[in-house]
Amino acid sequence: MKSTFIKAFKEVLREQILQKNKVEIDGFGTFEVVHRKQHQKTYENGRVVMVPPADVVEFKSKVRRSNEN
Amino acid sequence: MKIDRAKLIELLVENTGMAADEIDSQLKQLIDRILDAAERGKALEIKEFGMFYFDESGDLKFDPSDELSTEINFKYAGMEPVELKPPRSGSDDEDEQSDEPAGTATGEDLDEIFGLDDRDDEPIEDDAEGPDGGALISPPDKVDRDVDPFSGLLGDASSKLKGADKPEGESAEEPEEAGKEEEDPFSFILEDEPEEPQSELDTEESDDLDDTEVEDDEPLFDLDDEVEVESDEPPFALDDEDESDEDSEEFFDPFSETDKEEPVPMAEDSAEEEEPVTKSSTYKKPKKKERDPIMLVISIGLIVIVIVAALFIIPDLFDSSDDVSQQPQPQAQEEAAPPISESPAVEEENQAVLTPVEPEEGSEVTDDEPQAEETLDQPVYGLMGDLVDSANNGYSIVLHSLQSEDRAREQAASLAADGYRVLVSPRSVSGETVWRVSVGQFETLQNAQAAAAELPSPYSSNNFIQRIQTN
Numbered sequence: 001m002k003s004t005f006i007k008a009f010k011e012v013l014r015e016q017i018l019q020k021n022k023v024e025i026d027g028f029g030t031f032e033v034v035h036r037k038q039h040q041k042t043y044e045n046g047r048v049v050m051v052p053p054a055d056v057v058e059f060k061s062k063v064r065r066s067n068e069n
Numbered sequence: 070m071k072i073d074r075a076k077l078i079e080l081l082v083e084n085t086g087m088a089a090d091e092i093d094s095q096l097k098q099l100i101d102r103i104l105d106a107a108e109r110g111k112a113l114e115i116k117e118f119g120m121f122y123f124d125e126s127g128d129l130k131f132d133p134s135d136e137l138s139t140e141i142n143f144k145y146a147g148m149e150p151v152e153l154k155p156p157r158s159g160s161d162d163e164d165e166q167s168d169e170p171a172g173t174a175t176g177e178d179l180d181e182i183f184g185l186d187d188r189d190d191e192p193i194e195d196d197a198e199g200p201d202g203g204a205l206i207s208p209p210d211k212v213d214r215d216v217d218p219f220s221g222l223l224g225d226a227s228s229k230l231k232g233a234d235k236p237e238g239e240s241a242e243e244p245e246e247a248g249k250e251e252e253d254p255f256s257f258i259l260e261d262e263p264e265e266p267q268s269e270l271d272t273e274e275s276d277d278l279d280d281t282e283v284e285d286d287e288p289l290f291d292l293d294d295e296v297e298v299e300s301d302e303p304p305f306a307l308d309d310e311d312e313s314d315e316d317s318e319e320f321f322d323p324f325s326e327t328d329k330e331e332p333v334p335m336a337e338d339s340a341e342e343e344e345p346v347t348k349s350s351t352y353k354k355p356k357k358k359e360r361d362p363i364m365l366v367i368s369i370g371l372i373v374i375v376i377v378a379a380l381f382i383i384p385d386l387f388d389s390s391d392d393v394s395q396q397p398q399p400q401a402q403e404e405a406a407p408p409i410s411e412s413p414a415v416e417e418e419n420q421a422v423l424t425p426v427e428p429e430e431g432s433e434v435t436d437d438e439p440q441a442e443e444t445l446d447q448p449v450y451g452l453m454g455d456l457v458d459s460a461n462n463g464y465s466i467v468l469h470s471l472q473s474e475d476r477a478r479e480q481a482a483s484l485a486a487d488g489y490r491v492l493v494s495p496r497s498v499s500g501e502t503v504w505r506v507s508v509g510q511f512e513t514l515q516n517a518q519a520a521a522a523e524l525p526s527p528y529s530s531n532n533f534i535q536r537i538q539t540n
Contacts, residue, residue, distance in 0.1 A: 002087075002095060004085055004087075005081070005085060005087065005092065005095040005096075005099070006099070006115065008081050008084040008085040009081065009096070009099065009115075010115060010117065010118045011084060011538065012077065012080045012081055012084055013118070014118070014137060014140065015496070015497070016072050016077075016080070017137075017141060018140065018141065019070075021070045021071065021072050022070075022071045022072065023072040023077060024071060024072065024073050024074070025074050025077060025096070025100070026073070026074050027100065028100045028103075028104075028129075029129060029131070031131075033141055040153070041150075043156065045156040045157055046154065046155075046156050046157035047152065047154060047155060047156035047157075048152070048153040048154035049150045049151065049152050049153065050150060050151040050152075050153055051150050052145055052148035052149065052150060052151075053145055053148070054142050054145050054148075055141050055142045055144060055145065056133075056138060056141065056142065057119075057131070057133040057137060057138060057141050059119075059129075059130065059131030059133075061128065061129035061130075061131075063104060063128075063129040064123075064127045064128060064129070065107070065108060065123045065127035066108065
């Protein structure tokens with residue numbers, strides 16, 4: 001496996017994800033940017049925290065471990 | 070737009086210049102390798118991209134690297150969780166948390182905090198609503214036990230609970246307990262401060278520093294990076310919720326400092342307001358009055374003695390200090406000075422100088438570190454000057470994105486003439502190559518954003534920030 005390929009792979013995926021494109025590699029999974037709304041989190045000790053909005057990468061895959069023990 | 074495998078291969082061919090079938094086999098190899106490592110219970114990490122592994126339930130998971138997630142999240146960079154309500158002081162030991170959203174969602178407050186409208190519509194707890202975000206959370210039975218007439222007037226939930234948690238008739242001990250309560254938030258902060266560098270931004274910076282010279286030569290993809298993960302108990306949190314919770318907890322610290330200070334003055338107030346009325350004042354004040362004349366005489370005598378002593382000692386001091394030039398040796402003065410009336414002033418001054426410094430260090434821990442690094446590395450990162458190769462792991466402000474290389478070079482030359490660090494880099498955007506002219510090399514997204522805001526007018530509003538990529 002060539003390092004130029006790995007580098008290009010990272011770069012292309014990053015560019016595409018940044019452009020909010022969904023990258024689907026069959027047999028592997030999909031990369032997608034998901035927006036998380038701002039929300040409040042309440043702790044049991046009464047602390048309430050406002051969590052800011054965020055864009056996060058989400059990877060979904062149907063691949064499952066085959067030799068599950 | 071959806072990028073499927075064929076489109077991805079197309080883009081990769083464009084990027085590398087390799088043949089399509091070669092790319093296809095390379096991609097297969099990569100996927101096989103990731104899956105193979107994952108099958109063996111290991112996590113395979115692609116540097117500056119992320120880590121692939123199987124989680125407990127056997128699903129393939131991907132953890133984006135800090136670089137990637139920071140870049141994806143560029144719109145909200147610098148936004149950190151804000152504490153709206155401090156923890157109830159009575160239940161400090163309960164650190165577990167519930168995910169159920171609740172609280173005091175007064176919309177104006179939230180908009181003020183983030184300047185955004187996209188908050189969740191969440192159920193609002195009826196009895197958790199207070200005029201200023203505080204108050205009234207305490208369970209009714211505790212309120213009933215609250216004997217103290219004054220804590221209720223303060224309208225501060227924490228002070229109420231403090232009073233409520235104590236058995237009746239212990240009001241005499243309140244100052245001590247109040248003191249403990251006051252110290253607690255600080256000790257909590259101190260314990261947590263070392264953890265702060267683990268927050269996302271900081272780690273990212275440190276990663277960047279570590280990687281400064283790695284860019285081109287090191288293998289981008291080495292198996293040494295495979296992290297041993299025992300299949301049943303992986304070292305990292307596989308549960309998304311847990312992880313985000315940990316992260317956010319670390320994030321809160323800077324805020325918890327500021328917010329926790331609020332209850333402290335209240336506690337002081339309550340101690341001051343309650344105590345004089347109940348016991349201490351009634352006993353102490355009369356005593357003071359009786360002693361007053363004696364104290365007066367004694368204190369006058371002391372003052373006279375001190376003045377006389379000072380008259381004798383000060384000239385000596387000046388004599389000796391003239392030789393050594395007084396200012397650089399405040400220590401000598403302090404050592405000699407204690408008996409002198411001036412010395413407390415000197416010491417007070419020193420303390421006054423020292424004390425404000427300490428809280429600043431404490432409160433700005435997160436900010437200080439990058440600043441310190443910056444000042445050290447100032448030639449490395451910055452907006453103006455010459456390009457520094459080792460700063461190519463950072464961020465740059467894109468001012469022009471042009472389709473012709475010549476025009477990009479022209480723009481770059483004119484910007485370089487103005488003294489900026491200029492980078493010209495080709496990127497392929499939706500199949501076309503564009504030439505991006507960017508200025509500055511910045512260690513962090515935040516620094517880049519700050520610098521972008523101060524650019525001259527056409528650029529200050531019309532720019533975006535990208536990671537520097539050298540090919």
